[in-house]
Amino acid sequence: MQGFKRISLGILAMLASINVNADYSWNFPAPATPMALDTLHVHNKFMTITGIIFVVVLLIMIYSIFAHRKSKSFKPVVDKVPSTAVEIFWTLIPFAILLLIDFVIMGIPAYHSVVMMEDTRDKATMVIKITGSQWRWQYEYMDGDAKGIKFVSNLSTPKEQTEKGFKGIKDEHYLLEVDNRLVLPVGEKVRILMTSNDVLHNWWVPQFGSSRVAVPGFLRETWVQVDREGTYRGQCKELCGKGHGYMPVVVDAVPMDQFKIWVAAKKDELAKASAGSDKEWNKEDLIANGKTVYEKNCAVCHQITGAGLPPAFPPLTGSKIANGPIFGADGKYLKDSHLDRVLNGVRVMPAWKTMLNDTEIASVITYERNALGNSVGDVLQPAQVKAARQ
Numbered sequence: 001m002q003g004f005k006r007i008s009l010g011i012l013a014m015l016a017s018i019n020v021n022a023d024y025s026w027n028f029p030a031p032a033t034p035m036a037l038d039t040l041h042v043h044n045k046f047m048t049i050t051g052i053i054f055v056v057v058l059l060i061m062i063y064s065i066f067a068h069r070k071s072k073s074f075k076p077v078v079d080k081v082p083s084t085a086v087e088i089f090w091t092l093i094p095f096a097i098l099l100l101i102d103f104v105i106m107g108i109p110a111y112h113s114v115v116m117m118e119d120t121r122d123k124a125t126m127v128i129k130i131t132g133s134q135w136r137w138q139y140e141y142m143d144g145d146a147k148g149i150k151f152v153s154n155l156s157t158p159k160e161q162t163e164k165g166f167k168g169i170k171d172e173h174y175l176l177e178v179d180n181r182l183v184l185p186v187g188e189k190v191r192i193l194m195t196s197n198d199v200l201h202n203w204w205v206p207q208f209g210s211s212r213v214a215v216p217g218f219l220r221e222t223w224v225q226v227d228r229e230g231t232y233r234g235q236c237k238e239l240c241g242k243g244h245g246y247m248p249v250v251v252d253a254v255p256m257d258q259f260k261i262w263v264a265a266k267k268d269e270l271a272k273a274s275a276g277s278d279k280e281w282n283k284e285d286l287i288a289n290g291k292t293v294y295e296k297n298c299a300v301c302h303q304i305t306g307a308g309l310p311p312a313f314p315p316l317t318g319s320k321i322a323n324g325p326i327f328g329a330d331g332k333y334l335k336d337s338h339l340d341r342v343l344n345g346v347r348v349m350p351a352w353k354t355m356l357n358d359t360e361i362a363s364v365i366t367y368e369r370n371a372l373g374n375s376v377g378d379v380l381q382p383a384q385v386k387a388a389r390q
Helices: 002-019 035-066 084-118 256-278 281-299 336-346 358-370 384-388
Strands: 128-131 136-141 151-153 182-185 188-196 201-204 209-213 220-224 230-236 248-254
Touching: 035 084, 128 182, 128 201, 128 209, 136 256, 151 256, 182 256, 188 201, 188 209, 209 220, 220 358, 248 256, 256 384, 281 358, 336 358, 358 384
Parallel strands: 128 188, 182 248
Antiparallel strands: 128 136, 136 151, 188 220, 201 209, 201 230, 230 248
């Protein structure tokens, strides 16, 4: 009776789970690139072949079981041992058939797919460098009209939605939305150079069919050619630490004329941000801007309150670094000072000078020294950060 109750409860739990908002698709997502389409065709062909082999073997087993059962008075032959030659023959025949299937019927399409994946240079019209960091992506357009565009893409899902115990309605694209999307022109082959600042990452969009591990200290290559306009979402596919689930990928594929408009607007935006490093900022504006920068980039490790997650991510509240001097008597920033650590990184902390502009660095340092339980009272100007880079 107890067993029956447990089975009943299990069935009820399974039925209740049907209401969970999940995608019940049975196949690959609709391919958006030639590589993804080729991969889908190869997958379908392999599944068809293995399915046929499975059915044939299963039918032979079923026939053997039912045709040679005891109830039909079948008597096994126990006094006649097959010759070695017969055993070798019936071993080699299946082996030869499987060899033919593996190397010819399946091997040739697989070889074609691998060659296509590795063909990164032929007819590529654009090069983009993608750098993975814990836990965000940095994009840099290396050539063409978009050359010089460089930005960081962070998770934009509100922080409260990711916290335990949240009972509100989560965003439609929960954990799959970013503040800065990668924009690509439709129909153009884009060569992608991939690397990492810290640990292994993997820039992965299912509809693109390409997946390449980003390795610290190495440049690895892949390519995409998005043939359908739209927004495509993915994630880091390599387990990369505490924030692995918080570094999504969002790509907007747009026609070339819209891409050119985006390029012009992005360059104007970056120019305005760069110009901000030459003006004098007041403390209130720096703290307000720094709070936004902190919550986007720093809170994932140091926590929204600055409490950190010791020992890997030390607290900023009461920190000797965040409350200590930045510049020496000669006007140069001190080694292991707050500015030095933000610019150049330390241990698992990345070098933010490659990802944030002068205004953002000045703002976040000013915020960290005058908020989060700290009250140093000083102000770091973007011009000082600009001078420190040199």
